[in-house]
Amino acid sequence: MSKTVTIDPVTRIEGHAKITIGLDEAGKVDTARFSVTEFRGFEEFCKGRLVWEMPSLTARTCGICPVSHLLASAKAGDVIMGLRIPPTAVKLRRLVNLGQIIQSHALSFFHLSSPDLLLGWDADPAVRNVFGLMGAEPELARRGIRLRSFGQSVIEAIAGRKVHSPGIVPGGIANPMTAETRDWMLVGLDAAQQTAEEALELFISMLGKFEREARAFGTFPSLHLGLANDAGTWENYDGHLRFVDSEGNVVADHIDVADYREYIGEASRHDSYLKSPYFKPLVEDSDDVFKGVYRVGPLARLNVCQTMGAARADEALQAYRETVGGTANSSFFYHYARLIEILASTELARDLLNDDAILDPMVRATAGINHRRAVGTSEAPRGTLFHEYQVDASGLLENVNMIIATGQNNLAMNETVLQIAQEWIDGHDIPEPVLNRVEAGIRAFDPCLSCSTHAIGKMPMEVSLLDHEGAELDGVRRG
Amino acid sequence: MRETRPTVHVSFDGVEHEAFVGESVLECARRCGVTIPSLCFLEGLTVWGGCRICVVEVAEDHRLRPACATQVAADMEIKTETPRLRAYRKSILELLFAEGNHVCAVCVSNGNCELQDMAVFCGMDHVRYDSQAPPREVDSSHPKYVFDQNRCILCTRCVRVCDEIEGAHVWDISHRGEHAEVITELNRPWGESLSCTWCGKCVAVCPTGALSYQGRAIGEMEHDPAMIKRLAVARNRGEWLDPGVMT
Numbered sequence A: 001m002s003k004t005v006t007i008d009p010v011t012r013i014e015g016h017a018k019i020t021i022g023l024d025e026a027g028k029v030d031t032a033r034f035s036v037t038e039f040r041g042f043e044e045f046c047k048g049r050l051v052w053e054m055p056s057l058t059a060r061t062c063g064i065c066p067v068s069h070l071l072a073s074a075k076a077g078d079v080i081m082g083l084r085i086p087p088t089a090v091k092l093r094r095l096v097n098l099g100q101i102i103q104s105h106a107l108s109f110f111h112l113s114s115p116d117l118l119l120g121w122d123a124d125p126a127v128r129n130v131f132g133l134m135g136a137e138p139e140l141a142r143r144g145i146r147l148r149s150f151g152q153s154v155i156e157a158i159a160g161r162k163v164h165s166p167g168i169v170p171g172g173i174a175n176p177m178t179a180e181t182r183d184w185m186l187v188g189l190d191a192a193q194q195t196a197e198e199a200l201e202l203f204i205s206m207l208g209k210f211e212r213e214a215r216a217f218g219t220f221p222s223l224h225l226g227l228a229n230d231a232g233t234w235e236n237y238d239g240h241l242r243f244v245d246s247e248g249n250v251v252a253d254h255i256d257v258a259d260y261r262e263y264i265g266e267a268s269r270h271d272s273y274l275k276s277p278y279f280k281p282l283v284e285d286s287d288d289v290f291k292g293v294y295r296v297g298p299l300a301r302l303n304v305c306q307t308m309g310a311a312r313a314d315e316a317l318q319a320y321r322e323t324v325g326g327t328a329n330s331s332f333f334y335h336y337a338r339l340i341e342i343l344a345s346t347e348l349a350r351d352l353l354n355d356d357a358i359l360d361p362m363v364r365a366t367a368g369i370n371h372r373r374a375v376g377t378s379e380a381p382r383g384t385l386f387h388e389y390q391v392d393a394s395g396l397l398e399n400v401n402m403i404i405a406t407g408q409n410n411l412a413m414n415e416t417v418l419q420i421a422q423e424w425i426d427g428h429d430i431p432e433p434v435l436n437r438v439e440a441g442i443r444a445f446d447p448c449l450s451c452s453t454h455a456i457g458k459m460p461m462e463v464s465l466l467d468h469e470g471a472e473l474d475g476v477r478r479g
Numbered sequence B: 001m002r003e004t005r006p007t008v009h010v011s012f013d014g015v016e017h018e019a020f021v022g023e024s025v026l027e028c029a030r031r032c033g034v035t036i037p038s039l040c041f042l043e044g045l046t047v048w049g050g051c052r053i054c055v056v057e058v059a060e061d062h063r064l065r066p067a068c069a070t071q072v073a074a075d076m077e078i079k080t081e082t083p084r085l086r087a088y089r090k091s092i093l094e095l096l097f098a099e100g101n102h103v104c105a106v107c108v109s110n111g112n113c114e115l116q117d118m119a120v121f122c123g124m125d126h127v128r129y130d131s132q133a134p135p136r137e138v139d140s141s142h143p144k145y146v147f148d149q150n151r152c153i154l155c156t157r158c159v160r161v162c163d164e165i166e167g168a169h170v171w172d173i174s175h176r177g178e179h180a181e182v183i184t185e186l187n188r189p190w191g192e193s194l195s196c197t198w199c200g201k202c203v204a205v206c207p208t209g210a211l212s213y214q215g216r217a218i219g220e221m222e223h224d225p226a227m228i229k230r231l232a233v234a235r236n237r238g239e240w241l242d243p244g245v246m247t
Helices: A051-059 A066-081 A087-119 A130-136 A138-159 A179-216 A257-262 A286-292 A298-304 A311-324 A331-353 A410-424 A432-444 B025-032 B083-099 B114-121 B157-166 B201-205 B226-237
Strands: A003-010 A017-023 A029-036 A223-228 A240-244 A250-255 A264-269 A272-279 A373-380 A383-391 A397-403 A461-467 A472-478 B007-012 B015-020 B055-058 B064-066 B076-079 B145-148 B171-174 B181-184 B211-213
Touching: A017 A410, A017 A432, A029 A410, A051 A066, A051 A383, A051 A397, A066 A087, A066 A138, A066 A373, A066 A383, A087 A130, A087 A138, A087 A179, A087 A331, A087 A432, A130 A138, A138 A179, A179 A311, A179 A331, A179 A410, A223 A298, A223 A373, A223 A383, A240 A257, A240 A298, A250 A257, A257 A373, A257 A383, A264 A286, A272 A286, A272 A410, A286 A410, A298 A331, A311 A331, A331 A432, A410 A432, B007 B025, B015 B025, B025 B076, B055 B083, B064 B083, B083 B114, B157 B171, B157 B201, B157 B226, B201 B211, B201 B226
Parallel strands: A029 A272, B007 B076
Antiparallel strands: A003 A017, A003 A461, A017 A029, A223 A240, A240 A250, A264 A272, A373 A383, A383 A397, A461 A472, B007 B015, B055 B064, B055 B076, B145 B211, B171 B181
16 A cells, blocks of 8 residues: 655744655655745735845845845845945955855754764764764864854854844945954954864765765756856856756856846745746756756855865865765765865955955945846855845835745755655654654755754654555654 | 023922923923933924823823823922833833834834834833734835835824924825824825925934935934924024034
8 A cells, every 4th residue: 555654844944844755555665745834925025125125124034044145135236226336345245155154054064964974863863963962072063163153253243243134235235344353353264264174074084984875865967056257166156157967067157147037947836835946948848847957055066166266175176076976966965065165165255354455445335226127146055046126116126036045956855855765764664763864865955944953952853654545554753 | 591481390200390381291301301201202393292102190180191292380290100101101102013014123223213212111022912014105206215104103203394394394194093194295206296305304303214215224224303403493593503512
């Protein structure tokens, strides 16, 4: 008899989510779906508001990476006003994004994922969390927390607050940087870089233990999307869009972000509020959007760029490419890519701070409403973020479209859940560690799903065994 | 020069003070250094008495009196801070918050708002009433200013200052009760107004983020209601003073 396994709720991924795994009569995994079950509504309730308010409004989408929304929104505002913002404002925006990448990636690796990696997938859920990590690896946990704290302090110093900062505005940055701020940041970067290098070394030393995960945690061919620049270096703020395939071949390049709709389609599914963006040119039939699956985030960004543009990170990138075989197609390597991005962020932040122009007080341009449509992008820690606005002549929003990284990884996360379920589920008995592996597959993408789950101990989950008529035969609950 | 107006004795919370005949309880209290909170009142403009935040208790009278619109009388015993007054002020604030769409975190006046300050002063840390979430519009048609109805508390400072100080009378109140709203130029978009002089006095006196300058991001709007007092004093004296002198 065929059965359905439902994991519901899987919490805190820009709302709530569930995973539904269908078993065939032999107890083998037949299907797996990842569904987001809560509606946020930002695209609707932002209508009628002013373009200058949009950065702060849309920042409320996320408490972990609000800087990404602030940047994408402020950049859309720049376009609406027809502005080229002062060069120092660009540098400060880049710097604040690097601060965010550091803090968000540190959260993902040290707080959320390293308990799995260091304590084991099968460890007792009561200790498989950041507190368990503190007990087992106190120095590592301490450094991870300090690293995140440093990233948050960079955001606070530039943009006025750690979370939902008011200082990133259309036209530039609200306040210039002081020499005092620059000096403590430069000092803090040394420790941050050291922590990043040690974490990278630790992860590489553990890779041998995770061959099965590297093979089965979402290893499949897909396209990869990221911002790119003409220099070929890792880009996280500006530039154009580039798609590469699973072999690293460039599929589409030099795409103006304003033309994203020509390349990215958005499908809706009846069982999820999360949109499923797909690469349009590969999809002829809207029922078969999986043909256009692409990934965003650290894994994709490292596949899209040629170099990191930073000495130590480039050495790490070279070793990474030797490990993954050039272009990475296993979602497990998101962790590896994330650590390289932390390292690059510390180096690139130092370069920006060593440029005296960073202290130029000219950081904000002003103008009225000069364009009706704008697209703003930024590379969020989790991937490329799009904000598209349509305004009336007085700057009031008439239409809003937001494509968030978690959404763009939606199809890939579905593939990953299916692959993990097929690899580890055998029969109708589903032990807790298998649930944890399913979670960990999602956690590799670092969507908002993983927010705080390990931090509070365990993700609340329900797994139900249902027969083909939906009646519950058995259940596993926790949290 | 010493004031020669006739005086009477009043007491605020048991402490005796000398009050000028004809002045309001609120004026007297401020002159004597007694704190009575207020919202719609603004020195230099006529008294409106609409917000009721400045209510006080007067001995042997069960009614609460608005301090801004109540004249002092001989031997008046005034209480400015009692549990009953605190409860009423808090309720009034909660109703103001519930009636409009006040989201401080994403407001241009966050951190520079008299309504927000008043909530802090009165200890209003939550709203017990359901938010009415009225569908209100933003008028951004003026080249210099923005009017966001969502944040308006109908204090009428803008109406009064435009009429009494600037003399343009662009602003009015339309409708009644919960449907009441401030309008410009007989309900035309502000940007199409022929009578607006772009002076910005209405923006200067607004206690909330309802009126702001174009292009201001969250928390960047700062009002300057004291400017009206300077203008009013200068006009009453028939002279033009250095604004820095009159504070």
